[in-house]
Amino acid sequence: MAEPTGEARPGFFPELQGLQRDAAVLAGRFEAAEAAVSEASGRDPSEKVRVVLAALGRIASVEVDPQWQSRIRPGDLSPTVLAAYQDAGSRRLETWAAEIGRTDIRPGPHDQGSMLGDDAPAAPAEAGSGPADESSHESIRRLWSLLQEATDRLDDVVRAAAARSETVMTGHDPGGHVTASFTGGGELTNLAIDEAWAAEASAREIGTALTAAITDGYAAVDRSAHEATTQWPFPDLDRISGSPTALLATLGLPSMPDTEPKG
Template identity: 25%
Template sequence: MATTGVGQLTDEVVRSLQQLRWRATNAHRLMAEIQASSFQPVEGWDPGGAVRVKLESDNLPEVIQVANDWQHRLAPRDFGPAVVKAYQAAANTRMQAWASVLEQSDWRIHAEQARSDAPQPATPEARASERDLRHVAPRPLGEVAEDMISAFDNIAGIGVELANPVQGKGKSSTRSVTITVTKNALVSCEVSPQWPSRRHPATVAQALNEALANARADLVRATAAAEAGGRRSQLDSLFGEALAILSDPQRFAD
């Protein structure tokens, strides 16, 4: 009887993992279609036309440009907010592009498949989007299942991490510009109130882009540090082990 109970528990775990894998694969396919549109160049201006921001595919600014006549369009004390507004305008344009992609794609089918519990025949696109498991060496199913149960018990911790994303902060060499970014957004831009008024537009733009580059570099360092001990990293590792086990059913008989 004990053996039968263990077998039933194993079957339930396997079915749960298969459903999770199916849903994750279809969600990934839907996101891949949306993200593909990110490679289109996108830019935005602040309302006064003093600052232009061009976005990278990661939704962070690639370059910040300053109009030669910005002093006729903007008060020096409003320079930082103008950078943020230009970024927001570019981000809104990208959101509209994503919405257009969704309207033109079969996103409803993907969404329904992502919610479905029953796996469907894999298409070449689905197989291509699956995770590379060649270098994953999973532990026995019982150990992985136990760790996954513990991880899901602590799932609230991941919500806290998502609500407080890792930030990177960078300053210009003049210390007059400070930019803060997260993985997917420009959070703030602070510019010393009177500093821009005595500078050439090219000098202002240089300081802005210097602070941006330093913020990006700081974000990379901060993200690496967070992922080293983060719950999301641990759960991702466990998920990889689970998928590797599912890809080799013979493990259940060992």
């Protein structure tokens, strides 16, 4: 791969403005979709178990009908809960897709007044059309070096992520009656329930224990993810990708004009 020359493209700012407007509309759609699926729920075929999902499609609560044993045996309680979870996930996905496909979504309030601003003046076509100065060349060389280093280390990151995704993580309720198993990515895969206890416990107690074990499992998944994040090998890339100003500075380009209303 040839090293970049550091020459700036004409019309850089107008093109960036267009991309930002498109991103603002898409962000508005995501915001509306997230609100629409904030409490998706589903039931098993017997309609004796209800699972409520919260953010990121995680289980917020499991509710068991007081008459559940009229349709479900204690030994079948685990697959019944998983069936309700799958139904909730399907409903959440359908709602999400419908919201994303709407055409009447406007940019959300947090997307108004973009970094560039609707009335931000475009950079003159001739600005930056010639060779960049020496500092700009050096900045782009630094960025290119960062990207090269990221490419060299990406295989290690991918292998570590794959290993984590295959790791089985578990959560338990305080009474030790329920064990919830998850993939490293946070997907609930199994519930081991003490059948003798379930046969005698109330529906409320069962729902509370299931919810507690699942919540504990999510906490284990989050701890693993946090450990992986602290070992993330690309802090410099995070810095420039999360800040347009830092990115432009690294590229040796002028900062974008500030058109935010004051006060």
